Amino acid sequence: MKRFIIFIIILVIGGGAFVAYKTYFERGNISLWTLVPDNALAVYESTSPMNAWAAFTSSNIGKGLQSIAAFKRPGQMLSKLDTILGGNEQTATLFNDKTFLASLHSVGSQSLDFLLLVDLPTLDSRGKMDDILAYFSEKNGYTISNRTYQGYTISELRSQKTKDLFTFIYYKNFFIGSFTPFLVEDAVRNIETAGLGFFDKNIGLLTLSRLQNDQGNLYINTDKLDRLGDTFLDEKLLNLKAISTLGSSSFLDVKVTEPQLLMNGFTLIPQDYSGYFSGFINNPAQSLKMEEVVSNRTAVYFNLTFESAERWNTQMLPYWQTNEPELVDLRSTTLKDQDIDIASFFESIGGHIGVSLQESSLGHDPDKVVYMEMEDLPESLQQFKELSERINKSQGDTLYYEEYADFTIGQLEIDEFPYQLFGEPFSGFSSLYYTGYRNYLIGAASVQILKTVIDDITNENTWGKSVQINSFLDNTLREANFSVFVHTPRAWNLWQQNLDDAWKQQFTDASSTLQSIDLMAIQWSFIEDKFYTSIMLQQTEKSAQKGAQKPLLADNAVTFAQPLISKPFVVRNHNDKTLETLVQDSTQMIYLLSANQEVLWLDSIKGKIISPVFQIDYYKNGKLQYLFSTPKYIYAIDRTGEYLPGFPVEFKGKTEIAYFNLVDYDKSKNYRYFFADTRGDLYISDKDGKVLEGWNPKEIKHPLASSPLHIRVRGQDFLVALQSNGIMRVFNRRAQPVAGFPVDFKAPVNNPVFAEAGSTNANSKLTTITDDGSIIQINLAGKVLQREQLYRPSAQSKFKLVPEASGNGYIFTRQDANRIAIVDQAGKVLFEKDYMSSGIASSQFYDFGGGRKLFIVNDPVQAFSYLYDEKGNLVNFRPAETMNEVAIVFYESQGLYKIYKNYENEFSILTLKK
Template sequence: MKRPEWIFVGVLALVASWFVYNYFSQKNAFKEWDLVPSNAVLVYESESVIDTWNKLVTSEEWKTLEKVDEFVQMNKSLQLLDTLSGGNGQLAYVLNNDNVLISAHVTSQNSFGVMFYIPLKKNGHDAFLNLLINAQKELKFKKKQRVYQGQTIYELGSTNSKLSYIVYKNTLILSKEAFLVEDVVRNIQDGFNNNFRRTYPMLSGNPSFTSDEGNLYVNGKELPLFADSFLSIKSKSYGSTLLAAALFFDLAVNENGLLASGFAFEGKENSLISTFKDQQAVSFNLNNLIPENTAILEHFGSSSLPIWYEEWVRFNKSGKQKEQIDEQTGKTFMGFMGKEMALATLQSVNSENPDKIYIAELSDKEGMYNLLNKMAEGQLKETTDSLYIEGYSGYEIRLIDKRSVLEELFGSSFKGFGSSYYMLYGKYLVIANTAETLRNWIIDIEDDRTWGKSVQMNTFFKDMLTEANYTYVTNLEYSWNLIINGFNESIKNWVTQNSEQIKNFGLVAFQVSNLDNRYYANLNLNYHPRPVSVAENNVIDKATIQLVNPVAIKPKVVRNHTTGAWEILVQDSLNHLMLLGANDEVLWDDSLKAEARGEIYQLDYYKNNKLQYLIHSDSSIYLIDRNGDNVANYPIRFNYKINQVYLIDYDRSKRYRILVSDYFGNLRMYDQEGHILEGWSPNAFKTSLADDIFHIRVRGNDRIVVPLANGKVYLTNRRGESAKGFPLDLGMDITTQVFFEPGDRFDDSQFVTVSKDGLVGRFTMTGKMLSRNQLFKESSQSTFELVQESQGKDFIFIRNDLGRLAILT
């Protein structure tokens, strides 16, 4: 044979032998993984599933989970199965030391089903048969069988439940959903050509620990539909957003919760992770700009956000929604960007239109500011409105009205900004959907109420990736009402029933980090049980100070402007005013010669970041520095009895106004030097006030809210003049607080109050009465009260029935 001929024959023999080997190896190397249908959305894998369960039962988390019915029933069922299989660890013998798989599948728009794949080892068949016999005997199960595509499907049923199962090549496959077992049969008959592993080959061979709590494999294409099965119709995405083609997680449980680490994989379709291709991850440096009451945060980081933006546009335009994005303006916008940006949804009363903040690092803040200013100024050509500019705390807030700039540039993922209020903060751009949200953000930053100052959040971030391209965080303490309203009714009922247990896993984070186009993924479910009650013997005295005389007023916690530490201002029964330090010491003690009344305020009189205390008695106002000395020309004495004192700083500029009421319905306003102001000398309402007066601001307009006991409410401007539509007669007595829910405009900014008899009144800043509704009275003695939460963000109604209290929301 000539040399070319034997080379050809040799090559042909090698190829033929490879095909023969591959054919027979596939037939003989059957694995339980071959059985899993490709439509599985989640697959859990464990080589010691019983050991993992036993570890969970003895963990800290079980103290919470054992109060959830489903976990209790699961534990009882496993104990029963162990008994029925003969005891002595027979169940653990069957289920441990081999790959047990559990897959989840979407079964309808509002439900999902679970399937188990259990390898039966050498004596596994005997243990399983023993279990079946005992189950039929003890649980009154009836056994049926039917043939489906040549495979016998067995059904075990009782009055309350039914299981379908098959045994294929020594592997038990069972589910409560018969058609899921039929999916496996079809997979078998198809020669395993369309199973999970073949559809997602990238999920094979990933490194994992043998001593962990198993592995989780995620079908990214089915994940949005799986999420939709939990959601109400209006909240469903219908598979419009693809996070990744597939994900793999190695699971670990410790006292801090569940930590899942692994990889995310690209597919043929564009996905969120593919927008970070060829880009490096960056550090999260916005901690000190994220408010403590952030409910949901999405953080985007890239070594080149302009490049990311091009991929982001391609991702959104190729999706099912076919987003309309202003790409040209977007590229200009992104050209001024640094390396990170974040979208924060804040704790909000209105779950339909929550407060939102967008924060972005800038590389060219002048360029960005000019771009946004041109957008704002461009609107003036089409309207008769004037340019909105509001000064607050030294910053300039501007407005692009009735236009969601972020949604125009990024698509519906950034919706929720009906108008765009924006400002520069150092090298950062900040955009909010209302001016109130932006003002509150400034206050939170200046008062150090941020993630960067939160011990809980700093501890939580220690278990997260130090550098990431995408970070998602939700804090259930603040996002609860936002999330729960998105569920369908059955899920909402279950979540509500188990709310206390769920909230113990209150922080959830997901991250993706690109390293050489290999995407590392991290999922963190933080376990931080909330104390239900604190036993008296567990309270530890941090400091104890023995006073000579009894305390006469409620102690006021104040800030030491030098160290930032908290101190306590208190007055005793002999009118001695004292400042108490944290180290068992009285910093100073001075006689006020009068009883302090009402609220004690801290202010910066000299605008030098040194704080003083504003205190009032029944006839004088005092301003005292932290050394106990009077400031300027204080105290200021009056020839009338003081009812209330309210401190106003309209724009946080430290140009204070002091509003004082007497017992005859007169209001007087003074500047911080004690000079009475025009329009307030006095402003006479001729009847007693119902509740505390307070200041509000909407669209740069300041209003003083004055509720009167006779049921009338006044809104006045800074000069004391009544606003249009006021006074408003509510037609009901006002004996409790008036709650204000700010909107973007006067007509969508609302007030709520309740009468002693339970009549709820709602009205707007324009003086329009929206509704009067009667709360349910259990008896003629029922009385009602509106109580605001500590930060004034929400409220509840309390009904008092002769000492028995009920909370109404």
């Protein structure tokens, strides 16, 4: 059996070589391939182009792409051709079973075009092509003219209406044409200089085996890919120089298998190869396994695997010396100054390294996170700590260490350390905050980014826990040396920011279509003397019509004896992870409802809930309780309805609680309650409700504008309180004012504060907006960074800062009588809407990532909630009937929004399909 398989392989390879020889050499060195210019970026080949087009356009991905002009036009043209030829798929008869090539070329700094080449070996085929050209020559509005170029007659078909010019030539039995004349001229020159075309320079591709019954073949001039990238993108996004060194040429079989578009083949490298993939030669790939630490916020993830990190480093040096000499110089200086044994360091690295670009909602550059698998994580963390101690001692700085959610965070003050080790794309780390998890060392450029990753790991918000991502990864190349994974919706803003202006509008117009291709993977793995190459695009959901309204489908509703007065508080069952709901009625009764909307328990409390319902792990055993406040009491109740010992805690201040917040300084579950009364006095208590020294109370003599909050920067805690008279106060944990505070904005404020923790006090930001529309941004040193007045149509205009529901950004709203405008962080109006009533409306903002944003306007007079997308399209047929704010949960694997709402005495959950 083994000998038989070897025989078959030899037969296939030998047969392929024989066919290639017959095709390429027996016709006097002139073939269709001979005519393809060597500057082609890529060439598509098919012997059944019509069948391939039909298979593509019938797929979900193909159907979606039909909304893009570049893909719609070929279908329209082919349909027109079929009509001209008499219908009954005559176009398919003309082109199928003929060699058809379409080569892609750069025809300008931001322009691309195709050269089309068809082998018409029979007079019948040539006659049908003549019929097509005669149709256009006779049709009003078209003219055909001829000119001579290097002794050959070139014809030009011009539309008098659109001025489009199609240039073509017949040579022997070959038809060559393009909308860019000089591409045809390039092909003509190849007639006289046989042996200098695209395929002559990539002759090795001829010997590669090909699939049958697929949708064609794709040949790529890999060493010219930088030109393709340069056409679309700013080099800040991709290292275009590195892309051009990935190999000399690639061959890929194209296959459409619903819901995926697959391209598999090989990338060839020269014998003296010293490009970006040098480190993987004879360095076998390992199975992908970092998905357990890669956050679901990831937009793009680069993953490198190898048998030996030390061998990879050694083999990469020639490439870095030639292409990134600044890396070599920087590394050399660092190794000498810090006395680092680089060989020992690479010996400690396991088979995986990676870097992710996180989706950013705040308009700045994407956050990067680096991952390193370590052979002995405790030993590696100790080496990092000792190195940090040496650096800090030499600089006279204090060693930074912080405990956070059972993780220890350290800091390595070496500029661009990951880049010095691994090159591109590991740049962007001016400092490295790091921690360890299992056998991974994880690093980020700021402590806040690292804490976000830690939160995602702790909350199982990772690729390894995502049904969608796992299903996708199972269909990719599991053992690859180099992989690029793209979550298209999350990468969209990053892509748009780096697109050349000439292409930005075209991609914007097709955004919903392109984002429906949710996931992409490009992978390379070294096999013998070449790299196996795989590209996969996957559409996991059918895209909806742009701006289309979708019905809200009601789940089971629960009817109560009394009207509901609170918003629905969505909480998680710690036993089975299902979502439950806590609501309150007008008699102050509270109810816990199961995921199936069954009442689990009810209890009468003293007063209306005035705070969020926080879930706490009071006993640090993984079981969750509910914490909230009424004006006179602090409640802590377990999920069975039993009060925690000592609760409820009565507030014994002179007035009532106005705002109540939960603080967990270092995620250690040593909770603090930070609250303020109606006079503005501030209190901080321990988790049992006992008020702490210095905070009993901290008098500031004016009511607050919003709930007080906590922000931590490099292990230092800041307690922030904004008063409605526009005075911002910031205290340390001992209730002492922080240097630079208080700051008087000299304008009334009745809005929350949005806090962004940076790596220092100077780049940590507090943002709010005054009642009259002045955006104010201040740092934790008390310096005002920005004060910008938003457009104010009238003196009655009212402005609000609306935080994103999970703290992931914010928006502004402006209300003028019955008109409300939604404004982004930069002050740009996203959309405006008019309503029946002029009552003051409340707004909500949800950002589930990947462009899934919902803006909710709650009209208290009409008792409606309106749900909009970012374009201001109403996403449901009619507004939802509500008496309070809603709560929304998004299920990514199902593409469903669940909208929790109360109306009069009824609670219900609505389902909205994405």
